[in-house]
Amino acid sequence: MSILKKLSEHIRQKGLRATLGKIWKHYVFSHQELIWMERDLVTPIPPHKLRPYTPLRLETITAQNAIAFGKHFGDRVGTMAELANEGHTGHMYLNEDGDAVAFIWGSKRNYHDRHYYGCWFPVKAGEFFEFGGEQIRAYWGTTLSVDFQLNLWKAMADQGCNKVVDVCEYHNIPALKLHIRMGYKEQGRIMNVYELFGRWRLYRETRYSGSRLDALRKPTPAPVAAEAT
Template identity: 60%
Template sequence: MNVLQKLRDRIQKKGLRAVFKQVIRHFVFFHSQLVWLEHDVRVPLPPHNLKPYPPARREFITVSNADAFAKYFGDRVETMRELAAEGYTGLMYLDGQGDAVGFAWGSTRDYFDRHFYRCLFPIKPGEYFQFGGEMTRAYWGTQMSADVQQDMWRIMAEKGCTKMVDVCDLQNIPAIKMHIRMDFKERGQITHVYCLFGRWRFFRDTFYTGSVLDTFRKPAQPAPTAAAA
């Protein structure tokens, strides 16, 4: 399929405006606002109504089994292998065919993300930084998102960690809502990532009080009132 055909297909699926914004973001300029969030790994997740999912086998990601990502995450097989070789803790969930359908990574040391944002995420003692979590579309909205968190929490607690921290792009609405649903707390810090012409990158941190996520929360439902006699 040639480039023009791919472009036409993408416009038909996403619309001209969305494709134009994506092109600008990729080739001209983008500004990502990464809000820092945290959760005590000793505190269980709140109740949820996520859907069940078919049985999946959990394994640590290693250099030798990273090929399991080939079907659904084929462009990241080598990245998975590199992260495993560097000693980061990775969990993957395999379907009945042995293909990875979900994964997450954790780092107990300062993490330099050279694969996507290309900036350093400093970690305090007793914390770990969780990154790269993703699931295939078929598993969106399922209990796997909660299981990934809790499985990783147990593993990292055994390494002496009491708190998980991560960052979430304010433009990633589904991820923001997932963090709210799981009762993550805001750290009051935003890392700004700027990229010009796909080449030059600039970074800065800003700090705030209150909440930047309140606009994403569902409004509280009013309590029912008693009917008049």
């Protein structure tokens, strides 16, 4: 499909304003706010209503078995092998055909995200940085999003960690709701990523007070008063 046909199709589906906004962000200027979150590794997670999923096989990612990403994450095979060679801890979940359908990573040291944001994420002693958690669409809304985190937390606790930290894009509402559901807390820090003309990136950390996520939290039901007898 030619560029003009793609542009026309996007305008038809999303509208002119949304299309112009996407062009501006991609080719001129964009700003992403990455909210720092944290959680201890022992507090139980809150109750949830996620649906179950067909059992999968968990394997630690290595440079040798990264080929399992070929079917559903074909463009990530090399990246997965690189991360494994760098010594980060990665878990992948394989279906009955041996294809990876989900993955997640943890790093005990300062993490340089050269594959996506391009910046450094510092990690303190006792912490680990969680990144790259993803699953194919068939598993959205299942307890896999909980299980792959819990399993990574256990693996990192066995390596001496007592806290998980990560960042989440402020406009990624589903991911923010997942963090709230998992019991994460805001650190009051934001990593700002600025991109100019699709070429240059600038980074700046800012701080805030209070919560940026209160609007996403489900209200606590008011207690029902007992009727007089």
